[in-house]
Amino acid sequence: MNLKIGCLQMDVTYGNPEENRESIQRKINYLHKELNNVDILVLPELWDTGYDLSRLSQIGDWEGRTAQSFLSKLARQNDFSLIGGSIAKTNEQSSTNTMYAYNRNGVKIVEYSKAHLFQLMDEHHYLNSGDQKGSFEIEGVPSTGMICYDLRFPEWIRTHTSEGAEILFVVAQWPLARIDHWRSLLISRAIENQCYVIACNRVGEDPKTEFGGHSMVINPWGGVISEAGTEETFLTATIDVDEVKRIRKQIPIFQDRRPEIY
Numbered sequence: 633m634n635l636k637i638g639c640l641q642m643d644v645t646y647g648n649p650e651e652n653r654e655s656i657q658r659k660i661n662y663l664h665k666e667l668n669n670v671d672i673l674v675l676p677e678l679w680d681t682g683y684d685l686s687r688l689s690q691i692g693d694w695e696g697r698t699a700q701s702f703l704s705k706l707a708r709q710n711d712f713s714l715i716g717g718s719i720a721k722t723n724e725q726s727s728t729n730t731m732y733a734y735n736r737n738g739v740k741i742v743e744y745s746k747a748h749l750f751q752l753m754d755e756h757h758y759l760n761s762g763d764q765k766g767s768f769e770i771e772g773v774p775s776t777g778m779i780c781y782d783l784r785f786p787e788w789i790r791t792h793t794s795e796g797a798e799i800l801f802v803v804a805q806w807p808l809a810r811i812d813h814w815r816s817l818l819i820s821r822a823i824e825n826q827c828y829v830i831a832c833n834r835v836g837e838d839p840k841t842e843f844g845g846h847s848m849v850i851n852p853w854g855g856v857i858s859e860a861g862t863e864e865t866f867l868t869a870t871i872d873v874d875e876v877k878r879i880r881k882q883i884p885i886f887q888d889r890r891p892e893i894y
C-alpha cells in the first residue's frame with residue numbers, strides 16, 4: 633500500500649501560539665493543490681509556543697484544548713490524517729510537551745507526551761515528562777510518535793517497534809549545531825527497527841538557538857527518500873508500507889533478538 637506523506641517544515645514565532653496557528657492555516661491554504669492527495673501531514677515539535685518555556689503559565693494551551701480543536705478541524709477539512717507535531721499542554725500544576733494525532737474524520741488517535749526531557753534546552757525546569765507509550769494506527773498502519781530528544785533512546789523506540797510499529801514519526805525542534813546527529817540517528821533508527829522514519833523538524837531561530845531543518849523520509853533499509861534543507865519547505869514523499877514486511881522477512885531481527893540475555 634502506498635501512502636503520500638507531507639512534512640510542513642516551518643519556522644515558529646517565539647511565544648505566540650495564535651500567530652503560529654495562523655501561519656499553519658496560511659500555509660495549508662497556499663498548499664491546497666499539493667495537499668490534495670496527501671494522506672498524512674506532519675507538523676514539527678512545539679509549533680505553538682516554541683521554546684518560550686518560562687512563560688508557559690501564560691501562553692501554554694490549557695489542557696491542549698485550543699490545539700486539539702484546531703488540529704481536528706484541519707484534518708477533517710482537508711481530508712488527511714495529521715500528526716499534529718507537539719504543543720505545550722498546560723494546567724494549574726504543570727506543562728507537558730504533547731503530540732496529538734488525528735484521522736481524516738478529525739478523530740483523535742493518540743495523545744503522547746515527550747518521555748525524555750532535554751536539559752540542554754531547560755525542559756526539565758518547566759515540563760513534566762510523559763510515561764505512556766506513543767503507539768497508534770494511522771491509515772491502517774501500526775505506528776508510533778516520538779518527540780525530538782526521544783530519538784536518542786533506541787530502547788524506547790524498540791519498545792514500540794517490537795510491538796509492531798511500522799512507521800516512526802519524529803517531530804522536532806532540533807538545533808543546526810547537531811544536525812549531523814539528527815541525520816545519523818534517524819537513519820540508524822530506520823535500519824535497526826526496519827521501519828519507515830518520517831521526521832519533521834523546524835527551521836529559523838529563537839533567542840537562544842538556530843534550528844536545522846533537514847526533515848527527512850527514510851525507508852526501512854535506511855535509504856533517504858526525501859530530505860529538506862534549512863529553509864521552510866513542504867517536503868513530500870510516497871512510501872510503500874509493504875516494504876516493511878518484506879525487509880523484516882529478509883533479515884528477521886524481531887525473531888532473532890534475545891531479550892532474555894539483554
Ligand SMILES: NC(=O)CCC(=O)C(=O)O
Nearest residue numbers: 750780781805806807810
Ligand atoms: N528539542 C529537543 O528535544 C532537542 C534535542 C536535541 O537537540 C538533541 O541533541 O538531542
